[in-house]
Amino acid sequence: MYTGRFSAFLDALDKITILIPQSYRANERLTFMLFFEGQRMGELIVDEVIQIEHYTKYICTAPFEVPLGEEYQIEDDKGMVFALQTGAVIRTPEFDELYHYDGDDLGANFTEEKTIFKIWAPTATNVKLKLINEFGTEKGTVPMNRGEQGVWSLTIHQNLENHCYSFLVRVNYIWREATDPYAKAVSVNGQYSAVIDLTKYEKHDYKLPRLESPVDAIIYETHVRDFSHHPNSGMIAKGKYAAFTETETKTAKGYSSGVQYLKELGVTHIELLPINDFAGVDETLIGKDYNWGYNPRHFFAPAGNYSASPHLPGKRIEELKQLIESVHQHGLGVIIDVVFNHVFQKEISNFEKIVPGYYFRYNANGMPSNGSGCGNDLASERFMVRKLIVSAVKYWLEFYQIDGFRFDLMGLLDLETMKEVEKTVHSIKPDAIIIGEGWDLPTALPGTEKTTIGNSHKIERVGFFNDKFRDTIKGSNFNLKDAGYVSGKGLSHEDFYHLVLNIGHDYPLGPEKSVNFVECHDNHTLWDRLQLANGAESNDSRKRRHRFATSIVILSQGTPFLHSGQEFFRTKHGIENSYCSPDWINELNWDLREQNEETISYLRCLMAIRKSHGAFRFRSREQIEKHAKMLDLNNACHSLLYDHVGEYGRWNRILVIYHHGEQQTAVELPGEKEWGMICGACGYTAEQDVEINFKHFELEPLTTYVFVQE
DSSP: OBOSSOEEEEEETTEEEEEEETTTTTTOOOOEEEEETTEEEEEOEEEEEEEETTEEEEEEEOSSOOOSSSOEEEEETTOOEEEEEEOGGGGSHHHHHHHOOOOSOOEEEEOSSOEEEEEEOTTOSEEEEEEEOTTSOEEEEEEOEEOGGGEEEEEEOSOOTTOEEEEEEEETTEEEEEOOTTOSOBOGGGOSEEOOOGGGSOOOOOOOOOOSSGGGOOEEEEOHHHHHHSTTSOOSSTTSGGGGGOOSOBOTTSOBOHHHHHHHHTOSEEEESOOBOBSSSOTTSTTTOOOOSOSBSOSSSBOSTTSSOTTSHHHHHHHHHHHHHHHHHTTOEEEEEEOOSOOSOTTTSHHHHHSTTTSBOBOTTSOBOOTTSSSOOBOTTSHHHHHHHHHHHHHHHHHSOOOEEEETTGGGSBHHHHHHHHHHHHHHOTTOEEEEOOOOOOOSSOGGGBOOGGGGGGSSSOEEEOHHHHHHHHOOTTOTTOOOGGGTOOOOHHHHHHHHHTOSTTOTTOGGGEEEOSOOSSSOOHHHHHHHHSTTSOHHHHHHHHHHHHHHHHHSSSEEEEETTGGGTOOOTTOSOOTTOOHHHHSOOHHHHHHTHHHHHHHHHHHHHHHHOGGGSOOSHHHHHHHEEEEOOOTTEEEEEEOSOGGGSSOSEEEEEEEOOSSOEEEEOSSSSOEEEOTTSTTOOTTSOOOEEESEEEEOTTEEEEEEEO
């Protein structure tokens, strides 16, 4: 059989495309027959003949719908035989309808008596299971059995706990070795999938305050390794899951660190950069490589580089569950960053080895879609890709007991998938947080079907990172010469009003869908960006701008989002994209925590104020428009009044003054009654006595103040 320059592809269930070199039987009209196991199955009807570079393309109709999972051949009328390969048929709606699998048992299903292996591979003509015992010795391969919807299965009647395995899959006459897309554990560097007894990992009891709305959360983003790696972190298990389980840790000068510090700070949730298995770090070389984790390899299995024992597949599960339990014991929730928009490398991914061409999105020219910038976009709109995504979030939510998800490049995912995610997540945990990046990126999906900010009105209970908010305060990420509000760019009272209240045409999200931020792991830290924008000024002035920006994040309507270390002026030494930079660039510098206690206390106070009064956490535009109004007290400040808000907390009137001027300014406070000031008192609580004795006030430069009346 000839398999060289002659090619045939099944592009629909009954459509075959044949490519023949133009030099072969030039000017002759060819006819083709379909064969299976040496038997003639019928003649192809040639519908169209197209001349392309060096080839003649024949578009044909088969005599019947060709079933997948069998090896068919094409023969021309002169006896030239070549293979029929699976082509674009796998990206047709008919394929999804015919071969989608609804079962929840893909992967390795373990009991002490037996393990049942199942893999969805409808285009495969043969699949074998390869077993490796717990000592690393290969035990050979065993053929698997094809069932309905192209699911291959095999039952091994022995205790396979801690064995590793892979699948040998034959598609288009080529054997490829692949790990299990549904593996709950993997060996070091994700080389093999692992059989694990998940019943050995008990759930922990915990009870966090129920979130009535996402605006009740204050999210703190960090990276497992960054959090503890610094010499002054006070944590022993530096760069590891276990660092989060260490209690009452302190810096060299006795300041709190670790999870205890975050509890004292006042945030409600820790968001961890990706903790599922990813490429880019050699887990056998401790500390050699660094990576954020946006190179996903296995979506159900934890990463091994944060484990004390990466060679033991079950150990990382235990350590991660202990991390989550520890955070919960400190009264904080855990959000995980998930990357369902691309994989590390399409060609070597288990998806492409098992069902080539199915899991990825292609453009009109047949090339892989690249909205992610990683050379591949996952086709979330296809049934079995959607199933994997929904199954993964369900597993993380139930088994690891996490409290929410941050979706990387969520705008590349289709709305129907995200709606299914939202429905599944909130059916399990009603107050779980779902947020994501709703950027409109150039992927091969209609704009109306993307989960973008522009389509936010089409989906409920999903938050979007507000880049308009970020760029207005900080300056555009795409123009480093663009000075933001805190660097002196003027804003009208109306524009500022819309900014902090999340209303108006430029802020379509509204409070419950807006994630307010000026800094995250991406792009320059706020400190580094301010250094670019205002390089000649003193550190004291830059700190004022920085603190001012963070105060706006904390007190604006929506969900506040802080990057770890933002509260003590984190720098990455000017590196804009530090995804694989060394530790000295990325680690959280706990020396800065010691040096900036005054700023930390100020921001801690603002977070306490936010949590104590519902006027800072309105759920709807209607509430905002009823109670909030902008006052013009001084050209150097923007003043926001929340009036008649006693039903939401202790204070009936709240005046927030954002002084953007760079010199001290006196301001007359509105009305006849005197005001109390609460933002400057560290450890503020709603019950604390406040002196109501201000009618005018001297404002410090670039500072936010909160005044109250009962």
